[in-house]
Amino acid sequence: MGILKLNDVSYTYRNRYQHVDAVKNVSFEFERGKLYAIVGKSGSGKTTLLSMIAGLDVPTNGEVVFGDKSTAKLNRDMYRRQDVAVIYQNFNLFPLLTVLENVTYPLELCGVRGKEAKKRAKEKIATVGLPDTVHRRFPSMLSGGEQQRVAIARALVSSARIILADEPTGNLDTENGNNIIQILSELAHKQGYCVIIVTHDMSIAEKSDVILSMRDGAVTVKENK
Numbered sequence: 001m002g003i004l005k006l007n008d009v010s011y012t013y014r015n016r017y018q019h020v021d022a023v024k025n026v027s028f029e030f031e032r033g034k035l036y037a038i039v040g041k042s043g044s045g046k047t048t049l050l051s052m053i054a055g056l057d058v059p060t061n062g063e064v065v066f067g068d069k070s071t072a073k074l075n076r077d078m079y080r081r082q083d084v085a086v087i088y089q090n091f092n093l094f095p096l097l098t099v100l101e102n103v104t105y106p107l108e109l110c111g112v113r114g115k116e117a118k119k120r121a122k123e124k125i126a127t128v129g130l131p132d133t134v135h136r137r138f139p140s141m142l143s144g145g146e147q148q149r150v151a152i153a154r155a156l157v158s159s160a161r162i163i164l165a166d167e168p169t170g171n172l173d174t175e176n177g178n179n180i181i182q183i184l185s186e187l188a189h190k191q192g193y194c195v196i197i198v199t200h201d202m203s204i205a206e207k208s209d210v211i212l213s214m215r216d217g218a219v220t221v222k223e224n225k
């Protein structure tokens with residue numbers, strides 16, 4: 001049973017002067033417990049596809065279906081807060097909050113506060129392999145790889161079971177990039193998350209279970225064995 005379904009999804013950017021068919025007739029079903037890589041040249045439609053999966057945009061044709069409901073019909077604010085978590089290339093941590101405060105932040109938005117929030121945040125910080133000594137540091141006091149792990153911990157405190165990452169290793173060296181992919185892969189395989197990453201790095205894509213290659217907005221699927 002899939003967790004997220006793309007039914008003949010297309011997206012066209014339109015303005016007064018032109019229209020761009022960024023995603024064309026994509027049908028696919030994502031499952032829990034798997035790591036997916038979306039690859040393709042610059043401009044092939046990767047980020048546009050991810051934005052629709054994240055509920056930031058709705059398809060101009062077709063539908064993205066989560067739990068029997070199209071994202072065009074469900075409450076997308078709730079969907080973004082509870083069902084999908086997004087990780088970015090530049091980490092997007094709050095610079096003026098400590099590591100622990102960064103990770104508890106999404107919990108506070110859902111009304112979980114104080115000791116309980118801290119307890120859950122500390123658990124997730126440990127899950128991504130960071131020591132307790134980072135709790136009170138600010139993001140600028142961490143390496144890029146450590147900052148990305150904090151971003152993953154922050155994604156994990158929510159109830160989201162879909163983790164989306166646009167070039168999560170883009171600002172990291174090979175070793176740190178591989179560590180991040182290792183963590184994301186374990187979250188999929190051991191904890192049953194559905195993890196979808198965009199990458200231009202084929203050596204990273206090869207570590208996924210399924211590769212979705214994009215070309216001019218169309219997708220070709222390849223299972224990695």
Ligand SMILES: Nc1ncnc2c1ncn2[C@@H]1O[C@H](COP(=O)(O)OP(=O)(O)OP(=O)(O)O)[C@@H](O)[C@H]1O
Pocket residue numbers: 013014020021022040041042043044045046047048049
């Ligand atoms: N706001 C916009 N208005 C018009 N066209 C857009 C807009 N955003 C993206 N596009 C176009 O849609 C197509 C797909 O863009 P998209 O950002 O999804 O590509 P991408 O595969 O993520 O590229 P990259 O690897 O460079 O991040 C491109 O032709 C792009 O120029």
Ligand SMILES: [Mg+2]
Pocket residue numbers: 046047048
């Ligand atoms: Mg992009």
